[in-house]
Amino acid sequence: MAKKIEAIIREEKVGDVKDALRGIGIVGMNIFEVKGHGRQGGITLAGRSGTYQIDMLPRVQVNIILSDHNVEKTIETIRRAAKSEDGGAGDGLIFVFPVEEVVRIRTGERGTDALKYEGDIDARLARYYAPPGRKTEAESESKPKAVKTPGKISRFFIKT
Amino acid sequence: MGHINSGDTAWVLMSAALVMMMTPALAFFYGGMVRRKNILSTLNLSFIMLGLISIQWVLIGYTLAFGHNIGGFIGNLQFIGLTGVGSGPSLAYAPTIPHLSFALYQMMFAVITPALITGAFVERVRFKTFLVFALIWATVVYDPVAHWVWGIGGFLNRMGALDFAGGTVVHVTAGFAALAFAMVIGARKGYGKTPMEPSAIPYTILGAGLLWLGWFGFNGGSALAANGVAAHAIVNTNTAAAAGALVWMMLSWRDDKPSVLGIVTGAVVGLVAITPAAGFVEPWAAIIIGGVAATISYYAIRLRQRTRLDESLDVFACHGLGGTTGAILTGLFATKAVNPKGANGLFYGNPKQLAIQIAAVAIVAVFTFVLTFVIAKVLDRLMGLRVDENSEEVGLDISEHGELASA
Numbered sequence: 001m002a003k004k005i006e007a008i009i010r011e012e013k014v015g016d017v018k019d020a021l022r023g024i025g026i027v028g029m030n031i032f033e034v035k036g037h038g039r040q041g042g043i044t045l046a047g048r049s050g051t052y053q054i055d056m057l058p059r060v061q062v063n064i065i066l067s068d069h070n071v072e073k074t075i076e077t078i079r080r081a082a083k084s085e086d087g088g089a090g091d092g093l094i095f096v097f098p099v100e101e102v103v104r105i106r107t108g109e110r111g112t113d114a115l116k117y118e119g120d121i122d123a124r125l126a127r128y129y130a131p132p133g134r135k136t137e138a139e140s141e142s143k144p145k146a147v148k149t150p151g152k153i154s155r156f157f158i159k160t
Numbered sequence: 161m162g163h164i165n166s167g168d169t170a171w172v173l174m175s176a177a178l179v180m181m182m183t184p185a186l187a188f189f190y191g192g193m194v195r196r197k198n199i200l201s202t203l204n205l206s207f208i209m210l211g212l213i214s215i216q217w218v219l220i221g222y223t224l225a226f227g228h229n230i231g232g233f234i235g236n237l238q239f240i241g242l243t244g245v246g247s248g249p250s251l252a253y254a255p256t257i258p259h260l261s262f263a264l265y266q267m268m269f270a271v272i273t274p275a276l277i278t279g280a281f282v283e284r285v286r287f288k289t290f291l292v293f294a295l296i297w298a299t300v301v302y303d304p305v306a307h308w309v310w311g312i313g314g315f316l317n318r319m320g321a322l323d324f325a326g327g328t329v330v331h332v333t334a335g336f337a338a339l340a341f342a343m344v345i346g347a348r349k350g351y352g353k354t355p356m357e358p359s360a361i362p363y364t365i366l367g368a369g370l371l372w373l374g375w376f377g378f379n380g381g382s383a384l385a386a387n388g389v390a391a392h393a394i395v396n397t398n399t400a401a402a403a404g405a406l407v408w409m410m411l412s413w414r415d416d417k418p419s420v421l422g423i424v425t426g427a428v429v430g431l432v433a434i435t436p437a438a439g440f441v442e443p444w445a446a447i448i449i450g451g452v453a454a455t456i457s458y459y460a461i462r463l464r465q466r467t468r469l470d471e472s473l474d475v476f477a478c479h480g481l482g483g484t485t486g487a488i489l490t491g492l493f494a495t496k497a498v499n500p501k502g503a504n505g506l507f508y509g510n511p512k513q514l515a516i517q518i519a520a521v522a523i524v525a526v527f528t529f530v531l532t533f534v535i536a537k538v539l540d541r542l543m544g545l546r547v548d549e550n551s552e553e554v555g556l557d558i559s560e561h562g563e564l565a566s567a
Contacts, residue, residue: 044416046415046416046418046419046421046422047419047422048419048474049422049461049462049465050412050416050462050465051415051416054357
């Protein structure tokens with residue numbers, strides 16, 4: 001069925017991760033501003049006189065619900081995009097949870113059907129495997145709208 | 161017979177407007193340094209003084225401070241309700257401007273002084289008790305001290321104490337009152353255990369910038385004339401603020417990184433320190449005064465942070481010590497070359513002036529501290545200085561005012 005990915009990442013990596021996910025056709029996600037800490041502990045800030053410590057650091061949590069078979073590829077994409085260049089502690093964690101049911105409110109679709117979008121990761125796979133000359137189900141019904149991505153696509157873009 | 165001078169009148173009225181702006185500026189200076197849940201409450205503690213003390217000043221404050229002297233300690237009631245304070249000049253205080261404009265200008269000083277104290281007890285004070293405190297404090301502490309130092313016949317005035325624009329009257333009183341009040345009210349709940357860091361430093365920078373501007377009126381207007389002393393005062397004011405900001409920046413940089421909150425605090429401390437000296441010293445001395453005061457306040461905050469005393473926004477370190485430093489250094493650097501109505505200090509061959517300055521500050525500091533401590537203790541017994549624990553946790557914006565800063 002479906003899984004939920006919760007990725008806690010650095011604030012400054014949100015753009016990279018979003019671009020990379022769009023690059024592999026993950027088109028739906030929620031993000032949250034969260035605070036916390038793991039192994040990194042806290043950081044020191046400059047105060048009015050001298051310095052002080054804060055231990056709850058700002059991070060962003062990205063939530064994605066997706067079909068089981070896309071989980072590994074998505075995890076790897078997030079991991080590569082969210083890793084910081086200096087390799088210090090504090091890059092974050094990725095959690096995967098089972099999802100019992102998904103319902104799309106507009107149509108009443110359930111399960112993995114409710115997770116499908118035009119141009120998403122599964123549609124791309126279908127197009128890739130479709131024999132030449134035959135259009136995929138999605139393409140034959142109506143001309144699929146291009147997925148809007150921001151101008152800059154990150155270096156983690158994965159061609160399908 | 162005094163003669164109204166339109167240039168002097170325009171400048172003093174303009175200065176009154178500049179000093180009026182300093183109270184809301186101070187509100188923002190303080191408001192940015194508290195937690196989000198107490199921003200409105202903190203802004204209001206300063207702002208409401210424009211309401212409360214303006215009325216107190218018209219009714220009783222002005223006459224206590226500037227009425228005809230009684231025994232060197234207090235003014236009589238000749239100007240009660242501003243009766244007899246008209247559009248003609250005051251020969252005693254301001255012979256070239258309408259007496260009313262002098263009373264208005266002084267009103268703005270009376271308004272901002274209790275507002276300065278509020279930094280000591282933000283995030284926990286009961287608003288109703290604070291209103292009563294501010295009214296009593298303005299009447300029995302500020303008004304008499306203003307009379308001692310500035311009133312004709314006031315005993316510190318007769319002694320020859322120099323206080324150009326209120327280093328002693330405004331900043332020493334506010335600083336020592338803050339210290340006393342903080343000792344009585346006690347620390348915020350969770351102080352030292354949970355972080356209580358500033359939630360909106362941009363507000364503080366906005367406030368500091370407007371304070372710097374307003375201080376041109378605070379010090380420049382204290383010449384009570386549009387003349388060379390006013391120009392001297394404004395140049396010194398700007399110079400000391402600049403020196404304070406730079407010195408604080410370097411101290412902060414030495415410890416870690418140049419904190420912006422620190423830089424603007426340094427500017428304010430420089431402004432505080434030059435206040436008593438502005439119309440008496442040369443600009444080069446203003447650099448020393450601003451720099452020395454910033455250094456003292458910087459390390460005073462550090463020492464205070466190591467104690468259990470939650471004098472929350474360091475009013476004592478910034479205003480109490482800044483004002484004290486400025487008043488004492490005035491005794492070193494004052495020169496009659498700048499202001500013939502002033503006096504020469506130690507460096508100009510008059511060591512006695514330094515002793516006078518120290519004595520005046522000490523008397524005002526002790527008087528203010530003791531009286532504030534007593535007023536706060538009595539009010540704590542009668543009305544309670546603090547809100548209850550739950551209200552403090554929720555934050556004073558909701559528990560005291562029923563409002564949210566932003567919904």
